[in-house]
Amino acid sequence: MDVVKKINKFTPYMLLAPAGIILLLALLYPIGYMVYASFLDWSPSQHIGQAEFIGLRNYINLWNDAAFFESFGVTLKFAFFVVVLEMIIGVGLALLLDREIRGMSVLRVIFILPMMIAPIVVGLMWRYMYHPTVGVFNRTLKEWGFESIPWLSDSGWAFYGVIIADVWQWTPFIFILALAAMQGLPRSALEAAELDGAGEWQKIVHIKLPLMLPVLIITLLLRLIDAFKVLEVVLIMTNGGPGLSTEILALRIFRTAQEFQELGYSAAMSNILLILLMLLTIAMFVYNKIQENRASKMCAMIEKG
Amino acid sequence: MPIIELKNLVKRYGSFKVLHGINLKMVENEFTVFVGPSGCGKSTTLRMIAGLETVTAGDITINGNSIINLEPKSRDLAMVFQDYALYPHMNVAKNMSFALRLQRAPKAEIKQKVEAVAETLGLTDFLHRKPGELSGGQRQRVAIGRALIRDSGTFLFDEPLSNLDAKLRGKMRAELALMHQRVNKNMIYVTHDQIEAMTLADRIVVMHGGHIQQHGSPQELFNEPCNKFVAGFLGSPPMNFLDGDVISKNGVVCVEGDGFIVAVSDEKGKALNEQKSKQITIGVRPSDLTYSEEKQALSNFALRVVVSEYIGTQSVLLTKCFTQDVSVELKSDQILPKNKILNFTALADKVHLFDRVTEIAI
Ligand SMILES: Nc1ncnc2c1ncn2[C@@H]1O[C@H](COP(=O)(O)OP(=O)(O)OP(=O)(O)O)[C@@H](O)[C@H]1O
Ligand SMILES: [Mg+2]
DSSP states (O other), X not given: OHHHHHHHHHHHHHHHHHHHHHHHHHHHHHHHHHXXXXXXXXXXXXXXXXXXXXXXXXXXXHHTOHHHHHHHHHHHHHHHHHHHHHHHHHHHHHHHHOSOOTTHHHHHHHHHHHHHSOHHHHHHHHHHHTOTTTSHHHHHHHHTTXXXXXXXXXXXXXXXXXXXXXXXXXXXXXXXXXXXXXHTSOHHHHHHHHHTTOOHHHHIIIIIHHHHHHHHHHHHHHHHHHHHTOOHHHHHHTTTOSTTTTOOHHHHHHHHHHTSOOHHHHHHHHHHHHHHXXXXXXXXXXXXXXXXXXXXXXXXXXXXX | OOOEEEEEEEEEETTEEEEEEEEEEEOTTOEEEEEOSTTSSHHHHHHHHHTSSOOSEEEEEETTEEOTTSOGGGSOEEEEOTTOOOOTTSOHHHHHHHHHHHTTOOHHHHHHHHHXXXXXXXXXXXXXXXXXXXXXXXXXXXXXXXXXXXXXSEEEEESTTTTSOHHHHHHHHHHHHHHHHHHOOEEEEEESOHHHHHHHOSEEEEEETTEEEEEEOHHHHHHSOSBHHHHHHSSSSOOEEEEEEEEEXXXXXXXXXXXXXXXXXXXXXXXXHHOSOOEEEEEEOGGGOEEOSSOOSSEEEEEEEEEEEEOSSXXXXXXXXXXXXXXXXXXXXXXXXXXXXXXXXXOGXXXXXXXXXXXXXX
């Protein structure tokens, strides 16, 4: 009897085990490899076994590497700007377009198109549009009689150029999530607010935004995580230049491995980025847990009546 | 207090006509109750008064001025929604004071008003809870409190008690009646529960299929329903309807059908004689039927008791009059044998007559 019970209890785990093991290997092996590599002085021509173990020297070098810190700063600045802009524009558009007008569904589809284009293509597209002489922006400026702008060749402008491209591509992501959140809002509470004397703006500030907040926070964290890893668009548009003005961390990691052939050093950088993203992910989970706890507490209260 | 008038109000969703020209004038300080079966357009009417639905045709006036182009917030109305429509992220105090805070009323005044309303509704201990942490009945009261605190001229209620259990509903019904006596405002109340309508209303408006069937005081509607629908809708258990034909017996106008014969009052007899159609449906309320040992020549119902439902001091007998169902309400101490044909009688002026085809009262 007891044995049967035990077998019954373990059966589900046994059935899950193969998938679990594969998943663990697939996840942990590369990460473990990367962590291990960050303690090596390793060039691509060597087999990993031939590389010299140098302990924490890669990390110590990172600590003294001004270029790394600059790159880190660029990444933070980039992520901050794009996420703030995308949140404002995305949520703003959703608030504007959340109404029943004919053709709205077509418009919504058009709005989310940029998100569906491969980043490489987005990068190329924007590079051509930013082209100093034949790009659409400078041609238009010229036609209107303005000076042309050194979009990608000036270290100040290049940063904004990259931000604009990213905002163009990823605002739709926030837009659709905000729109979904908005359509889940309780209609009658909004009607009640109308009767209570709230105008459009007051409804947004006092009812819509607070009720959308949980979704918006998760959206923001997802976008933030993604913004820290952006690579292709910047690689294609500026390749980090001019100078280090647009060299975001992912690009620096890529170049360290590819151009400078320092695999161990780039692995160390990746680990720093990984830790940063892990913290963001944990923040997201904690926030989710708090929300769930609150919801279940409410349910319990209601059941008690 | 404002006088609200609906003038030939029409509502159409696409090609689907929901309201077919509603005309109604609501007197000052009146408690008006809209009743009717599900889907008859009660909520639609209320929401049009509130400004939450557009008006297809016709007009709504307050004190003679058309309001159909006014925003909801400019109409001086407070509404209690069927699903409460509380703001989920605000606590009870914030929910109730939302309108006042939007008007930038002084903090002290808001606090004092919230406390006063919470006191009358028994919500003082819950002021800091969110709606999700309240029971249905408590949420209900918050929704009412949010309307009360506004001090607007008219209150609209859309089935506010429908989600409560029977006991709480009774209690809230009494509280609403008290509240109306105390605050003396226009109240427009939608329900499909006829007991709520009868107990609360100064005036009942019975709706069916997008038309007003009849409106008037509960007594008027109960005693003189204008058609078969109103007669059947008000009263519990509902009125019995039996088909019969007009005949003359010993010079008295009677209606006779399978298993029954009733003489009608002189007045109605005259009306019947003028009436072309002799096909009649009679209506008798279960409480107007009484048992009689003897068979009465001019008012007799031969009923066979099938089931007796004991509901306290009263019992409801479900009986068969030939093949048609008839219910009878009696004092419980009067015990009658089952499955035997018994004689019942009704007073002539308690018998309602309807044209069988048009269903209009005669
Ligand atoms: N947005 C809409 N589009 C189309 N038809 C609608 C819409 N809203 C309501 N209706 C229809 O209008 C009719 C009246 O609806 P209403 O909500 O006024 O009914 P009600 O009398 O309040 O019923 P209940 O007692 O069930 O609440 C119904 O037949 C319903 O199907
Ligand atoms: Mg309704």
